[in-house]
Every structure is written in structure tokens, then in C-alpha cells.
Amino acid sequence: MNNINITIDGIKTAVPAGYTILQAAKELGIYIPTLCYLKDINEIGACRICVVEVKGAKALAAACMFPVSEGMEILTHSPKVMAARRATLELILSNHPANCQICDRSTNCELQAVTKKLGVREIRFEGESIHADIDEGISIVRDNNKCILCRRCIAVCKNIQTVGVIDAVNRGFNTTIASPFEMPLGETPCVNCGQCIVACPTGALRERSHTDDVWAAIADPDKYVVVQPAPAVRAGLGEEFGYPIGTPVTGKMATALKRLGFDRVFDTDTAADLTIMEEGTELLNRIQNGGTLPLITSCSPGWIKFCEHNYPEMLVNLSSCKSPHEMFGAVIKSYFAEKEGIDPAKIVTVSVMPCTAKKFEAQRPELGKDGHADVDYVITTREFAQMVKDAGIDFRSLEDSDFDNPFGNASGAGVIFGATGGVMEAALRTVADILNGNSGTDIDFEAVRGVDDIKIVEVEAGGMKIRAAVAHGLGNARKLIEKVKSGEEELHFIEIMACPGGCVTGGGQPVQPASVTNWIDLRAERAKAIYSEDKNAPIRKSHENPAITNLYKDYFDEPGSHKAHDLLHTHYVARGKYQ
């Protein structure tokens, strides 16, 4: 690679061609503030906070976009640069409500952080400022008053997710981010993935909080409150309490849930094992009996809604399985309630999820029985962390503990549901074993792991060839589905996760600022926590989990039974676009 010689703040250095000034400065340990730049996602040079002085250039240059060239001399904090950054920041703040104390993103807000870093202590400019109504949907809350128009949400929604339900509207001072005709986001084909939230540098986007409902249920002596955290939660939660990215905190999480006062603390991982039993059976059934193929996973509600809006003709391909936590909710309100002798009406099921789409999913009318929703409340990893903080629990000093029985133990296959490729790998472990007559040796399907856009594998088992594909992020999902529709790919089984990276980087996970995500791959780092849990699990295949085999023995007879269909499966609705 040919290197380019440049001088930054008097330091001579050589960096690869194609580097931006921002990249080059980073290598020298020079901090340049950014607000709009999200590597590979939002490279538009809009916010002008990263400006630097390039010798010989008329105007200041945006470091995030400006490529280095031979002999370039750059000043990253000359008086001119500092004055310009401050003035720009003051202008932004002159159109921003100054109420950090009561803002969801305080202490984790990039605008606040940049203000602090630049040492801005006064706002010299004043004038008209924005007064926008807050759009509070079932999953997503948009507060344009706090929006700084960095466009990161748009880039994610439109380019990465190919959903595109928000965009910049109007122009000049009246520019805002809005859905078409300013309709509530909930009335658009938004899939509630929450990727816009984790991309947002400020408090302009957040989830609809349900912590008050959960606190109320816990405090209600008449309610029996059962909680289940999803696989990915343990891979991200630690970040809220200062652990390095990729640290699993499963044991402390279980303890914290108990401390909060839940009556039972189960693990969604166990339900993931159950899902594999049902979905694996469905797959084999479809392959062996000429059913519709490819079968596509249904555990990501973001993907489900996307399919309903964009590919109604593909709904027949979706597995009829409910997503794991919904299955679990149904099991808790039926089998568990019976077994424990509790009136299902008194049971409140709470899911702790890395996901905002699951808030919408939980209130789908088809996901419940006899007027009881399978899952009553979904809270995100972030909300859960907030509850821990509310309760004054010092998370870091907690002892590890186990989940409650009978659904406290999961296989390693259940854990890896949290990362892209995980469901596929879990399913392959079981399906291959079944086809091979329970003698499967290969446990690690490395080919479906990692953050490649679309991963395709061919697995041979019991004389059968299964072609499978994994896509994460809805843009990739769209690409894959188009290939399937055009006949370019012939597949038996597809895993789709709405969020890039899968649930570990779901819309409900702790938010990492761009100053982190621009330099490391959060998806890969968090996935490490998941795969290390799997590696250390005593049981690594779903069908070998005794909790699951017992459940079938006691209650469901066998996967795909009538009862299983009644409780564990669902159906989908074709939804037009904006109709």
C-alpha cells in the first residue's frame, strides 16, 4: 500500500492512501470531535463539528470526509478551528432544549459529550427554536426537539435497513426528520427495529418505556411476575455498568433480576431451544413432504413486519413458530401455570430484550390466548439497566447466580441465538443430529458466524444436502429474498435477523457512541461474549436440553403436535405499504 506523507499539528506521519484526516488523526491519538459521521453508514459531512484547517485551503475541511494527500499540512486545533467548532456547537445548542437532567441519553449523549470536550460554557446566539410534537409509538419515541439533523437515523433506516420510513423534510431552518406527511411512525411500514435509536447521537430517539408498568406489576401482591432475559442481553448489559464491550454478565444479571423482585427468573435461551425443536421439525417436514421452501426463521419481529409489508407473497415461507420469548410466555401461562397452580390471569410475563420490535410484537392480537397476551411487557436491555439503577443496586458487586427452574438451564445452542447465524447454527446442530441418527459430531458451524452480509452454507447430513443462508440487517435480507425470488439462489433454510449483527446489536441494546463504533465492530465484539458462553456450556444442542425433553414428555408430546401448534405457533398478516 502506498503511503502518503502528511503533517498533523506539526507531527509528520505517513498513512495509507485513501485515509481521511479523521482516520489519520486517530492513529496519532488526536481527538477530533464528530457528530454526524458513522463509518460506512453516514458519510455526509453535515455537522461541521470535525472541521480542521488544511494549509492552502480556503474554507475549513471536514476531517471525517476529507482525504489526505501528499504533503498535506493539517491543524486540528488552531484558534480558527476551535472558534469555528465552538460557534457551530453554540448554534446547534441555540436550537436545542437545555434539559439534560431529564434526558434519556444524559451521560451517553454525543452532543453533551462534545459540548463537554470543547469546553463550551455559554451560548452566545439566541433566537427562534424548534417546538415539535413528540411522536410516541408502541416501540419508538421520536422527539425532534432534541434532533440535531445528523441524518444518522435516516441513513440506517433507508440504506442499511432499506425500510426508509423517515427522511429529511422541508429545508433550511425548517428541516426536520419525519415520516411521510408527518404521520405517526406507527402508521408507517416502520418495523420497529430501533436501529435508528442506536444510531442517534442524542436523545431524539428512544424506546417507549414500560418500566413503570413492570415496577407496578412487581409491587402488586396479586400478580405473579415472571421474567425472562434474551440471549443477547447478557452480552450487552455489562456496558451499562462499565464493563468492557463483549463481557458476558449472565450470573450477575440473574441476581439483579431476582433483586428487583420478580417472582421467577427464567431464561429465554431455554425457549430458544424449544424454538429449535419446533422449527427444526418444521424444516424437516417441509423438506420431506414437499412443503414451501425455503423455510425462513421467524424469531425476529423486525424481520416479520418487514416481510409483511414488503414481501407478503413470502409469508408462506415464514416458519409458523412464534419467537422464543413469545413461546415462553405461552408456556408460562399454560404449562407452568397449571403445574404451579397459578391462575394465568394473575401471571405477568416480562421479557427483557435487546429489541424494540418485540414491544410491538408483544401486543399483536394473535400472540395470546383467551385474552391473555403471551408476553405482557417487553423492556429493553437499556430499560432493565435503568431499573437496576432505580433500585439502587450496585451491579458490579453482585454475586453470580443461576436462573430459576424449571426453565433455568439452556443449551449453548440457545445462547447463540443472540448473534447473526446463531439460529441457523443451533438448528443445524439439531437437524444434522436427527438426520444422522443422533451422532452428529460437528458442533461448530463456523461458516454461518461472523458479520459477512450474506452467508451461505451447504450441510450434508443423513445423505441429505441442506443449503442454507443467513442474512442480517434488512438490506441484506432484501438482497437475499430477491435472489430467492429470481431463482438465483435455491435454498432450504434461511435465517434472517432484522438487526445488522443480530440481536447483540439490536435496537434495545446499550448505545455506544460513534467515537467507539467508528473504530471497532460492535457486532463482532459483542458476539464474542455469546460464543464464549456457548463454548463453556455443558450441553450445546437444543434437543439434548433436559428442560426441553421434559417439557415435551410432560406437556407437548412431540414437536409439531396439536398442542404445540396451539401454543407455540402463529400466523402472519399481509400489510400493504401505507394502506
Added chain:
Amino acid sequence: MAKDCTTCVETQEKQEKLHKVIAEHKGTRGALIPVLHEAQEIYGYLPMEVQLEIANGLDVPLAEVYGVVSFYTRFSINPKGKYLVNVCMGTACYVKGAGLILEKLKEALDLDVDECSEDGKFSLEACRCIGACGLAPVMTINEDVYGRLVPEDVVGIIEKYKNL
């Protein structure tokens, strides 16, 4: 009833035209703005249904279509009055007193800028230069151009259209 029928036929005609326009442009790059121009020509404005039709037809997200429509001042999501009164507020006209013409028009029409009268007869707008700067100050009412205006002209001109 007969009246409804004509509107019905009209709607259908417009829709067919729109479909044709979309079909003609489908596949060409950068088709959105030309299609919006033609759609506005057909409907007079760009309501939600029209934008949705275009979004689906050209495979562009509706949010983007709306974003584009709201960016450009020539596109409107509201119907305009039968007579669109447009005062040039370009520099040449402004220094020659276009501001006073606009004030007069507001008074004569009892409208503010970007408003449409309740009977749907007049809309008042301010634009930036139609290239007839030589005749500044200038205003247009639909296709008709009025130049070298003085505030006293305004009432008479408007009266003419009021009685049309």
C-alpha cells in the same frame, strides 16, 4: 349524481395519465423529479395518494418522495386557488418596491403569503425572479404577467379576476 360521475371520470383520467407518466419514466435514473413535475401538472398539487402511487411506481420510499416534495418550493401538497397570484420578490423587483406590491395584494385579497382563499379562487405566493426583471416589479396571475407595477394598479387587476 351526474356531477359525481364526471368527477369520477376525471379522477380516472388523471390516474391513467399518472400511470402513463410513471411507466414512461420507470427505469430511467433520476426519474423522481420529472415525474413529480408531470404529476403536479396533472393534479395541480401532490396529495398523499399521488405521492404514494409515484413512490410505489418508481420504487422510491414514500418518505423520500415526501422529503423531495417538501424540499422544492414548486411542489405543493396543498391545492392552489384557481388564480395563483405570484409576486416576484427577486432583487430587481424588490429594490423597485415589490414589497409594497405584495402588501397591497395581501390587503386586496385578504390573504397572507402561501394562503388560499376560502372559495378556492385565489392563492397568494411570493417567488424569486421569473426572468422578467426588466419589467420590475412584476407579478403573475396564472399565465398572465404584469410588469412595471405600481401599488395603485393592484386592486384593479385583482378585481378583473374576481369577476371572471
Added chain:
Amino acid sequence: MYKTIADIHAIREAKKADLMIRVDENAAPSAEGGRMHVLVCAGTGCVSSSSVKIIEKLTDMVHKNKLEDEVKIVKTGCFGLCAEGPIMMIYPDHVMYTRVEISDVDEIFNTHIIGGQAVKRLLAGDSEKKDAHNALGSLEFFSKQLRIALRNCGGINPECIDEYIAKDGYLALEKALTEMTPAGVIDVVKASEIRGRGGAGFPTGLKWSFAAPQVSDQKYVACNADEGDPGAFMDRSVLEGDPHSIIEAMALAGYAIGANQGYVYVRAEYPIAVQRLGIAIEQAKEYGLLGKNILGTGFDFDLDIRLGAGAFVCGEETALITSVEGRRGEPKPRPPFPAVKGLFGKPTVLNNVETLANIPVILLKGADWFKSMGTEKSRGTKVFAVGGKINNVGLVEIPMGTTLREIIYDIGGGIPGGKAFKAAQTGGPSGGCIPASHLDTPIDYDSLMAIGSMMGSGGLIVMDEENCMVDIAKFFLEFTVDESCGKCPPCRIGTKRMLELLERITQGKASPTAIEDLEELAKSIKASSLCALGQTAPNPVLSTLKYFRDEYVAHIDEKRCPAGVCKDLLEFSILEDKCIGCSACARKCPVNAISGEIKSPYTIDTAACIKCGVCMDTCKFGAIIKK
């Protein structure tokens, strides 16, 4: 059928003979061309003053009198004298009529067309020394001009490709395609040292030479005909009056850089220009001067029109490109420059209409010829749209280096009503106001920049003592606030804050630090904005602050508008000694703010007065004053 080079030559020769009477008074009329040509302007200005009806009526009369073979009615583009429109020019007599009305047509027909006598009262120019002859040469408005970009405007029928060909049109293209290499074309353009006329003044040849070596499956040529500067209409006139020159120039640019697709981005506010350009493209295609295998040389070039939709920022090159791509016209940071990564991600050369209009002539007459005009760093001519408080409002093309004074007083005929010149504004919303002390500045890119204004695209607005410079600055800021795309905060919020400050100043509510605040904001907006719209938006404020600071101070400290424009600072009052108590004003006041007894002086209730000025206009005794 596509024409061969020989066909085009034949057309040129034949048509040249037809048009000879427009050049030489004594030329013998050709059989086809007839004995008399009546050119009537059908540019936007004259169409607005009903020239189309005049053309229809004349045509009808010629038809009724069976004179079609003898007398040709020719629809032209803008002559540049729009304020005096509709304009009519009669050849071979070289007689120009101005402010022609429908009711004048009979007389013109009978007296002049049939009778051979000029209609004196309609002659162009100063009513004192009306010379029936050679109007173009004798009118001061025209005599000081040097028309290159506008060479054909008003001289030919823009809807007739043959007339353009007769004026050596498409000869440069033929020459390039048959005798020159693409690099050779670029060399000539480079050597001419022509700089972009769209505002930034970037050397055109250099721009082309960046795009030429780019390796790409597709390249584009784009023409910037967005002409967003309000009050400027140079590009409009060229498109309306000489559209083929743009087509030819774009094909030349395409040949030079290796592009075979072009786009002309025209503002939708120019329907006539769009229509004429459309006709011209069709004609060029018919003749095989656009499309595949042009003139049998193997070179392909196609052209499409894209309409703007009302966004000034789309004149900025990256925004224009985004707009052609069908999106919100938001600028993008450069690099990458369009020459490397432009339209649809491909190498693109973008030039202004006027820049392009010069290109064919440069190729025909050579770089040295072009360089001989203008100044050392600004070669050639520049077209200005002169407007505002000036007698001869219109389009003028002058050699670079001409002074403002010459334009305003010699060509423009000075300020109407004997008022005093106050300032001239060039460069539109990006430019600045030039005070009387700089009237002798030669007009070129660098001199204008040095006095805090800029060349811009050619809008030149003259202001007199009745214009308030703070109000003018506010007007431009209103414009940029309206037109800011909203992408970057310095411009989106910064210009708004500046405008708010200016509003407070004009309302007499500004704090004593308002001027410093304005300067502070201006500095950071200029330094940090993403595109040139923001980077130049503070210029009108800065230049008025520089030259008319006292006016700002009067508003802020004395709460007074010296020019009597800023309403909130005005007070209307009645001079007791002049008022005769006629009550006329009181009857007209829309808010009944005037009261009094008949025959004794009236008084104005200043609290109720809305400062509409009606009373002042009403009083015949000059008893009402504003201050």
C-alpha cells in the same frame, strides 16, 4: 434524414444569403429570404409585455396582404432592452422600435412595411435625438457593448436551426470532430484562459482537463442553467435567444472529455427557455448534430433537459448533481470533485450557460482572439443583467475591465428621477454592495473580490438613496435563510440567527453589541459551512457593514432609518403649518389614525398608525412627512 457535412454547408450558404439583409443594408435580397425582415422579440420580458400578440397580428396582416414571400416576420430572443419591450427590429433598414403596442401594429405595417417610412414616435433611444438608422450601433446602450455570448440573441430566430447554422453555427463542432483531437480542443479552451461565468470563475479548460483522463464507462456533461440569482437573466436570454450555441458547446465538451450524455438543468421558472431548448434539441437530433455518429464522425452525444423545482441551492454544482439524480438538492463535500465523481458517481463536467455560449466562438476564432479581450486575469466579456434603479434596465455584455461607472452611467443611462447613486450589488446573495467610492473599479473576478463583492453570475442591481442598506442586507439574508438546504448547522442555524439580528436592528430592538455579534456569526458561517451558499451568505452583510456602517449605527443607536424604509423606525406626522385641514388623509387612513377638524391642522395618532404611507401619498400639500 441525417445531414452530412456537405448538407450542412449547403444549408449554411443558402441561409447566409437569406440573412444578408440583416447584416448589410445594401445587400440584395435573396429569393427565399424576402426583401424585409421584421424581428420581434419573443423573450420572457417582451412576451410579458404582449409581444406574442404583436407577432400574431403582424403575421396575420402580412398574410392577408399576401406579402409572405417578401416580408418575413421573425420571432427572436431577447435584445437585452427588456424594460423598453416589446422590441421590434426591422431589416434591412436597421430600425428599432421600443414599447410597441398592439395598437401600433397597423401604423408600423402601413407606414413602414408598406410605405418604407419609419414610425418616429416608436424609435428606440433618447426621444431628443431620434435617429431612424442603425439603432444597434447608435444607441449608447448597444455601442459600448461587445456581444460574444449574446452574439445571436435578438439576431436570429432561435427556433430555426438553419439561422443558427447560417451564423457559423455547428462549424466549431465540425471542426473539432474532423480536425482536432479531444486533447486539442481542451488545449484551445485552456489557452483562451476563459474562466467559468457561473460565479466561481474556475478556468474552464482546466476543469475539462481534470475530467478527460478519468477512466470510466460513462461520463457526463452538464449545463448549469439554474440561474438562481434573483434579478439576473443572462442565461435565460441565451437559452431563449440562442439555444443551439449551448447544444453545440455541450457536444464539444462531450467530445473533449469523452462523454456522450449531457444534461441541461434549467429552472422551471423559465418555460420559454425550456421550450426553445427542447425545440432546438429536436432539430439538432433531426440533423444528426446530436445522437449517434454525429456528422458521420463516429462521435455520439445525447442531451436531456432536467427541470429545477425551485431551490436556489441547486445552482451549486454538487447540489445540482444530486437534484438531477432525483433527490433533495443538498450539496456534498468535495473532494471528490464532480470531474472525478459526479453525476451518478461518474466523471462530470459542469458549466454555466454563458461559459458554454463562448466555447464555439473560441474554437472558431482561436484562443488568441479571445484573449485579446478583457483583462489579463479575466479574459473575454461578461454579460450583466442590470436592474434596479437605473434607466436602461436590461442585459449588457461588456469586455472585462469595463468600470461600473461606464455600465451604470454610459450604458445604463444613470439613475432615474435624478436620484443619487448609493450602491450596486453584484454576485447576488453571495456578493456584496459596492459604494460610489468604488465606481471606477474595473469589473473582473479579482477586483470585485478585492472590494468585498464578487462577479457572481452577472446580476447587477443598482440602488439609490431611497434604499436602506440594512434593509437590503436583511433582504439577502431572508433569501439565504429561505434557500439554505438545511444540511449543515452553520448555514441552517447561523444564517437564521443573523437574520434575527438584522430584524432586531431594523425594528430598533437590537442590543449595542449587534454589529459585533453579526461579524462573529459571519466569520464562523463563512469558515465552517459545507458549501459556497453558506460560505458566502454573510457577504451582503459584511459588505454593507464595511461601506455603510453608519446606517447600521443609526438603526441601532438612534433607532432611525436614514433612508426611511424600515417601517418600525418610521413615524408619520403632519406639519401644522402646511396642513390646510382638508381631511383627505383622514378619509384614506385604513386604521383611522388621523383626526382633526376641517380647516384646522390634522394630527396622527402614532400609536394607532400602521405606517402604510397612504396619507403621505394622499396629501396634496406635502404636509405629511415620515422620519
